[in-house]
Amino acid sequence: MRYRREIDGLRAVAVLPVILFHAGFDLFGGGFVGVDVFFVISGYLITSLLMAELGQRTFSIARFYERRARRILPALFFVMLACLPFAYMWMLPLQLETFSESIVTVALSLSNIYFLSQLDYFAPSAELQPLLHTWSLAIEEQYYFLFPLMLLAMRSFRIRTVAFVILLLVLISFIFAEWAWRLNAERSFFFTLSRFWEIGVGSICAFLTIGRAQRSSNLLSMAGLALIVFAVFAYSDNIPFPSAYTLVPVVGTALVVLYAAEGTWVARLLSLRGVFGIGLISYSAYLWHQPLFAFARLRNLTEPGHGTMGALSVAALVLAWATWRFVEQPFRRRADPPLLTRRGVFMMSGACGAAFVAVGLAGYMGKGFEWRLSEKQLEIIARAQPIDFECDDLGACFLGKSGGNFSGVAFVGDSHAGRYAYLLNEVLRERGETARLVTKGWCAPLISWRSPAVDRCGGAEADVFHEAFRGILSDDDIHTVVLAAEWANYTTGYRNGASAIAYDFTGDGKVNATARDNAIQFELALERTLAELAAAGKRVLVVGPVPEYGFDVPKAALQLSMFGARDLGAFSQSRSDYDRRNAEVFQALSLQANDFTFVDVWPLICAEQTCLPFTEDGYALYSDDNHLVREGMENIIAEIVAALE
Known part of the structure; x- marks a missing residue:
């Protein structure tokens, strides 16, 4: 398969909006569509590689999974390992318990199923999940667990027949997605079958290029890039996803993949050194950005300012380069003795995955290591429990x-x-x-x-x-x-x-x-x-x-105690806001x-012009953000x- 520099540049177009969207920059309200761009690129590249190997009769399931392990797991495990000490220091017991559950599901490539049952991707609580973004990796891995087996089973079929079967599956998945968001939009966002069609569109692009010269069209490739950019700036979290609206970035990506041949305006733009460079490190940048943002929000208690989030966005790129250079590349090049053989890769991947599962189970079964808390912190939790008078009739x-x-x-x-x-x-x-x-x-x-x-x-x-x-x-x-x-x-x-x-x-x-x-x-x-x-x-x-307050008061009280913070002014409410x-x-x-x-x-619970949801000694006056204790x-x-x- 011929290397296409502009495809790596397209990865930059995908990852930067995702980072800026999660950083809270309103201008990039549709930045989440970058994941959809990644799905199409992934489907195109993997299918092109598999079809080439099947055509040359060199395809091997074991070699395919080895490549996936070398490509995905080293950087993922490295970022997960880096999250552990910060989670231990800064997370509340329930948060750490939830994080521990997510560790287990990430190691098993099932995190999309876990988050599907836990939260809304666009809810404020989702921003505090350091591994939330791994849902997209899980969907890809589930796709690539089945897709090569399907191609292998149809290796004796004509290419047109295989392409027709994939097209049919794409249509079924798309119709399901359009139906599913009406039933439950939050769950559909993470659901595997709702997303397969996007990767499948990339696979269809691969079939359209088999045995043909690269198509070239300035008009169509520019239209494709414009569709992606339009979705990034025009969409918001009010739009159901995935749905027919998802066709805009997906079709846009397909047009770039199919028509941005070398020499076109789009190919030249995407091949620029800076764009191409970000594309090379895009996977590691994607891995780093969400943990950085989530831990910043956890540590600051209130939403960090744009300056802080902008600096963390840059930090994500810096860490991404280091991870790409010293973690991703050595594993791909087989530079170290343990990585020379396929067996060594599988054994190390299995051992690391098992270790993360063990750590996650320990955090979950240990209820987020409550013993980390002081006597006062345990009392903050106890005194903030909901109290109600029970009566059913x-x-x-x-x-x-x-x-x-x-x-x-x-x-x-x-x-x-x-x-x-x-x-x-x-x-x-x-x-x-x-x-x-x-x-x-x-x-x-x-x-x-x-x-x-x-x-x-x-x-x-x-x-x-x-x-x-x-x-x-x-x-x-x-x-x-x-x-x-x-x-x-x-x-x-x-x-x-x-x-x-x-x-x-x-x-x-x-x-x-x-x-x-x-x-x-x-x-x-x-x-x-x-x-x-x-x-x-x-x-x-x-x-x-x-x-009423825009945050969970007991959590804030506990975190203030854990972090030793004394300035409560950021948590006060003004009389004018109340009025x-x-x-x-x-x-x-x-x-x-x-x-x-x-x-x-x-006047019964507040000062003349301001109100705090805590007692003078730091206990919560609410059990959530509006119900008093x-x-x-x-x-x-x-x-x-x-x-x-």
Whole structure:
């Protein structure tokens, strides 16, 4: 097979956008398509090599896997080894446990299956996975475990027949991918069958070039490069992948492979010394970038700035050159005695793989080596555990002392009200009283207010909740109703900038409202709720929203303790941000004609203008990024009780 310098240059076009995308540079919102470019290149090169050997009757399965081992494993194992000490020093027990699981699956070329079951590639949590990027290596290895065997089985067939079979498999895989993202986009991203077609397109390119001179077209090769560049800058994580959208970078890569012959403008551009040089080290650069970024994010607790991530991007290229020069090349050239024979390569690969599996199992079975933590750090974990009052029957939930005096109070709301119920139950039990409780996660304490999303207090769950709520209206023994919720979820949307879910105020006969209508729909539902409660003779307390944070508070508290950090300013929330988040809620409350008592949460847990999610001695006030623990809610419960009295 003739060496093509421009193909190595094309690798640079693939790897740089991936690095800059993972570094968090918004300009490269579609940089993840670089992996799709790699898939097509890989399919083209490997298929061309295999078909040449089959044609010359020199093909050997053992030699093929030896080449793969020499090409892939040395640099991969070296980077994995470099990750171990930093994971041990900087990862929390659960993070280290998860990392240990990923080590095992990477060693077995199954990491795509593991990440498929664990996370969304575009979620913030994915950025903290040092080996996340190995999913693409696993898919390639799975493809090349089957593909050579298939070619060997069809070696007596005509080339056109083999090409037709591969084309048919490509179409099946593509159709599956287009169907799968509609079923579960997060899992489809990592799924092997959803991705095989991309490598298969590269294989088809190889069949189109067998026995023919290299095609040459400035127009088509430029169009191909333009398609790749377009996807890098125009795409974002909102686009389903893989899908029909993936055709843009895949077809673009195929056009470059097929038509960027030596002498074309694209071939000259890709053969430039700098571009070609990055292409040569692209595999090692791909291996290094994600661990560098993940550990930087772990160590800094908050998102590092563009300057830091830019410097780490350069560092990835520097480390890539060193790895290419001193790890990749010696293994390919058989420079050392243990690497001279195929047996030696397989034995070393097996031994290293087994060692990583053992290390990964030790970290997983050892629960992330919890014994590394100090007594205070273990206490931080213990005190941040979620606390809830368990009650499955919404129609008959009571807080306080069993058989105690009924207080005449009912508490209604979503999971935030459910969290308050834990401590309210203790207070009422000490007083010898009971109170009604109607809470359900994602269910706003509003009458005639529904979400069409079944997993967001929709369907039967909404009916049960609202039936229990209406039961309170007709209960003459109840004189006071306390409403508590994560209010802004139902107006602005889910915390951390996620899109709002549409809700309908069914009281006005309108249905299928969009999320843009939530503010007015919320106001109408709040007005109806307060009016009906007033008509039923109920006094109403509305507990204001708690400050919400864009990070996992217990994790931050534990990492601050582990790293000895003392500056907590980066984790504070300003009053203006809090007011902005809840502006539509406060606006709706201010417009209500019916009387109610408002419990302002901010002054109960915050300073005048800023709020921290930690105690003064570093313990978390939240069990996640929005649900309070005991220490966080004590003042709020005291204020509610005082207001009731």
